[in-house]
Amino acid sequence: MTTVLALNVGSSTLKFGLFDVDADVAHVRVAGDADTAHEGSIRVHGKQVDAPGDALDRIAHVLKDQPQVEAIGHRIVHGGPKLREHRRIDGEVLRMLDAARAFAPLHVPAALKIVRRAGEVFPGVPAVACLDTAFHSTMPEVARVLPLPRALRDEGIERYGFHGLSCESIVRELGPDLPTRTVIAHLGNGASVTAVLDGRSVDTSMGLTPTGGIVMGSRPGDLDPGVIEWLMREKDWSADELDTCINRQSGLKGLSGISSDMRELHASKEPAAQLAIDVFVHTARKGIAGMAASMGGIDLLVFTGGIGEHDHLVRDAIVEGLHWAGIGTTHMAVVPTGEDAQIALHAARLAFT
Numbered sequence: 001m002t003t004v005l006a007l008n009v010g011s012s013t014l015k016f017g018l019f020d021v022d023a024d025v026a027h028v029r030v031a032g033d034a035d036t037a038h039e040g041s042i043r044v045h046g047k048q049v050d051a052p053g054d055a056l057d058r059i060a061h062v063l064k065d066q067p068q069v070e071a072i073g074h075r076i077v078h079g080g081p082k083l084r085e086h087r088r089i090d091g092e093v094l095r096m097l098d099a100a101r102a103f104a105p106l107h108v109p110a111a112l113k114i115v116r117r118a119g120e121v122f123p124g125v126p127a128v129a130c131l132d133t134a135f136h137s138t139m140p141e142v143a144r145v146l147p148l149p150r151a152l153r154d155e156g157i158e159r160y161g162f163h164g165l166s167c168e169s170i171v172r173e174l175g176p177d178l179p180t181r182t183v184i185a186h187l188g189n190g191a192s193v194t195a196v197l198d199g200r201s202v203d204t205s206m207g208l209t210p211t212g213g214i215v216m217g218s219r220p221g222d223l224d225p226g227v228i229e230w231l232m233r234e235k236d237w238s239a240d241e242l243d244t245c246i247n248r249q250s251g252l253k254g255l256s257g258i259s260s261d262m263r264e265l266h267a268s269k270e271p272a273a274q275l276a277i278d279v280f281v282h283t284a285r286k287g288i289a290g291m292a293a294s295m296g297g298i299d300l301l302v303f304t305g306g307i308g309e310h311d312h313l314v315r316d317a318i319v320e321g322l323h324w325a326g327i328g329t330t331h332m333a334v335v336p337t338g339e340d341a342q343i344a345l346h347a348a349r350l351a352f353t
Helices: 055-062 091-103 108-121 134-138 164-177 225-234 239-248 251-256 262-267 271-295 305-310 312-320 339-350
Strands: 002-009 013-022 025-035 041-044 047-050 071-076 127-131 181-187 191-197 200-204 300-304 332-334
Touching (some): 002 108, 013 055, 025 339, 071 108, 127 339, 134 164, 164 181, 164 339, 191 271, 225 239, 271 312, 300 305
Antiparallel strands (some): 002 013, 013 025, 025 041, 041 047
16 A cells, blocks of 8 residues: 555645555545635635645645655656656656746646655655657657648647546546447536547547637637737737646636636627637547547447536537437446546556656
8 A cells, every 4th residue: 555645736726635545446545725826715525724834834744744755656648749648756757847838838747846845844755757649659740740741740749638647547447347449528617529449549539739629618629720920920929928828728718708617608698608618519520520420330439527517518519419419328427537546546556667
């Protein structure tokens, strides 16, 4: 039995879970999230708790009466071109992650800050980098390559894919019930669809970064590159202005002008809110159909993520538009994502190797 702390950093919160890991089973002891923007805020099992210090200090405070942390697993969104598998963190891995900053500037720097801070708060505890890109390293070249000049491809410009830890957890959860051809639709503020053939990723909607693919909460998904060219030429937009628009102001938020939260859009009476929902559903259908084409069919469609698990209206609308492909309630499942447990399992397996 190994006691593992799983850390999953987001844009403003740090999710954590303390797990007892035995072989391929991870049992959660304590779980919650800490606000990384403000001190003193931490939730444990949904209840607010007062604790001092930064996010890691507060987590350590909450865990002070728990068994000693023996390993730490960090969710890393992007490992870059040189780090393709989950690895125990050492100097070499840190250098590769530093080099990967340019591939995911919103995610990797924040994760590295947490990695280094966790090393101070939990000194001597081995840590493991758990990559969202690792699951997709099995994609064939035809799915991975981007149609760009060879010189750019040689610098690591390719389709990496994301939500890999979520996909891994679905494959593990389904176990022997996993059919040959499965499409996993991870729908939330970030959204992607992945083709899983015999348990391995063979295609996915996200590309070089987590911005591509289907429409998301505040990201547009696939976008004509000419739009970026137009904004740079006609509006003289900088890289920072493009980043703000593409990553924070587009998707459901941009379409509706109201919110990136699907729950608020359902509650709204504004036509733009319904348009945003309809576009989300439309692109999800196309993404799922595309993944089915990559495998020559589909045996099971799995919904996961915040929207995928809890929004039956969106699920029903997506499936309704896929009846032509033979997808109905008997070919659809809702499986809660288990990213944090997956992180804990990898950390327990790799921390002492």
